Amino acid sequence: MSRVSVKICGLGTEATLDAALDAGADLVGFVHFARSPRHLALDDAGRLARRARGRAARVVLLVDPDDALLAAAVERVDPDLIQLHGRESPERVAAIRRATGRPVMKALGIATADDLFGLPAYAAVADRLLLDAKPPPGATLPGGNGVSFDWGLLAQASLPAGTMLSGGLDARNVAEALARTGLTAVDVSSGVEVRPGEKDVGRIAAFVAAARGRG
Numbered sequence: 001m002s003r004v005s006v007k008i009c010g011l012g013t014e015a016t017l018d019a020a021l022d023a024g025a026d027l028v029g030f031v032h033f034a035r036s037p038r039h040l041a042l043d044d045a046g047r048l049a050r051r052a053r054g055r056a057a058r059v060v061l062l063v064d065p066d067d068a069l070l071a072a073a074v075e076r077v078d079p080d081l082i083q084l085h086g087r088e089s090p091e092r093v094a095a096i097r098r099a100t101g102r103p104v105m106k107a108l109g110i111a112t113a114d115d116l117f118g119l120p121a122y123a124a125v126a127d128r129l130l131l132d133a134k135p136p137p138g139a140t141l142p143g144g145n146g147v148s149f150d151w152g153l154l155a156q157a158s159l160p161a162g163t164m165l166s167g168g169l170d171a172r173n174v175a176e177a178l179a180r181t182g183l184t185a186v187d188v189s190s191g192v193e194v195r196p197g198e199k200d201v202g203r204i205a206a207f208v209a210a211a212r213g214r215g
């Protein structure tokens with residue numbers, strides 16, 4: 001099996017960022033979405049992104065950003081990848097990629113097999129896809145809810161290389177998730193926290209180890 005690529009999302013402090021980098025995370029994510037307990041001002045995200053430069057790909061997570069926010073995020077965070085976690089259409093994803101000149105990872109919510117039909121349109125315009133659970137009823141966030149979807153839905157799916165799996169992953173279930181989906185890239189937020197928005201250095205290290213088969 002190829003080496004598993006790991007993203008730790010929603011980092012907010014130097015200590016937890018360093019834990020992710022020291023554990024060998026390939027991507028580190030900074031959330032800029034006011035409703036999230038992981039929300040960072042762009043300047044704070046930029047400070048952490050500078051610290052991670054050259055050690056991991058820096059991802060800024062945005063939800064249905066307008067053009068002004070995109071321009072500010074690119075200028076102040078200088079991300080290696082923009083994660084779009086809202087209801088952006090394929091046309092909007094393509095426009096964002098063109099306007100920013102940055103690679104884009106589009107997150108898509110999966111609940112049933114029907115949700116897989118929309119993937120090719122996004123695969124055609126995004127640099128990478130991320131598959132997450134749909135938010136549960138009453139959730140206020142479009143992601144970061146610590147909820148998994150039925151991984152069995154992906155067993156027969158033909159997915160682009162590099163497709164990332166997320167939603168309710170943690171050190172205990174990530175190996176099974178990788179085995180059942182056949183994917184080789186994972187993203188985690190809630191599963192390495194002690195409470196919403198508070199990352200734990202031990203859980204970060206345990207997650208990366210478990211994803212790489214060293215758990």
Ligand SMILES: O=C(O)c1ccccc1N[C@@H]1O[C@H](COP(=O)(O)O)[C@@H](O)[C@H]1O
Nearest residue numbers: 009036143144145146166167168189190
């Ligand atoms: O983490 C957040 O607060 C967040 C807010 C808005 C959109 C997405 C968010 N996080 C992303 O959600 C998935 C799943 O997270 P979890 O591991 O289930 O908590 C992941 O891709 C995060 O990047």
